[in-house]
Ligand code: SF4
């Protein structure tokens with residue numbers, strides 16, 4: 282697929298094309314007010330760092346009604362079920378950062394795989410076209426390169442957009458993305474070398490990435506049984522903020538809200554940081570203390586997900602958990618401890 286360019290004076294028409302027949306969502310607001318909002322084509326802002334929350338809630342809302350049920354008067358003891366849930370709508374989402382798009386691609390393999398399809402997720406993602414905006418100036422909290430990504434990463438996106446001075450470069454990545462770009466009237470251009478140069482500069486600005494490869498090859502049980510988990514967990518409040526902000530975390534709980542005549546089945550975000558998350562019906566809890574719960578979070582991101590997803594880590598380096606943790610627990614420090622454990626076992 283070729284690259285395309287949209288000149289500065291054609292940007293509004295480009296965004297009008299994106300909004301044609303769809304809702305256009307783009308990042309609006311500054312700092313911790315920055316969020317994806319419906320945007321008029323002449324109000325798109327290209328100068329933002331990243332959205333405060335990750336875009337996962339577009340496809341996996343914090344709270345979602347899955348189905349309703351009520352008594353069937355003609356059949357005592359029987360329930361009638363009615364599927365609910367947001368089945369999605371045509372959406373163009375512009376400005377997703379590559380770390381967050383990679384997060385969606387990791388979650389996508391959980392919600393859609395060869396054994397299982399979550400129709401609530403599928404209905405939304407199938408109708409969405411995801412246009413990323415490369416980070417030409419990553420913020421200090423970003424470490425995507427250390428986690429195997431790039432400020433110009435392509436995973437999870439239909440189109441990667443990037444700043445070319447005051448113009449906008451476009452690289453379609455899927456047939457859906459190519460259709461969108463062609464329909465916008467953008468001009469073809471050979472920008473492959475420009476992308477390489479811009480990407481190299483952006484990666485360089487993150488410094489030399491630490492090498493966590495030792496974790497990939499380390500014995501799983503050696504990492505699991507390492508005594509450092511006790512100290513790593515000591516300060517954790519188990520507040521769950523890190524997981525709710527994370528673009529790859531996807532755990533949920535299902536509860537029925539019932540009345541005398543029926544009810545609604547709800548799906549809500551949940552977190553492995555919560556004591557209640559793993560309590561069995563018997564009262565037994567396989568993760569009874571903070572140590573097991575904190576270990577689960579980091580082992581899941583840095584060992585279990587890579588084992589299931591061809592080496593792709595479950596952390597994309599977006600930096601949200603580092604910025605938001607009230608007690609400054611930093612996944613980069615934990616990854617280094619795990620790397621040291623791996624080295625000591627080699
Ligand atoms: S945000 Fe920090 S304190 Fe809260 S659960 Fe996560 S690691 Fe623990």
Ligand code: SF4
Nearest residue numbers: 527596597599600602
């Ligand atoms: S673990 Fe933290 S840095 Fe990594 S993707 Fe999740 S929120 Fe971002």
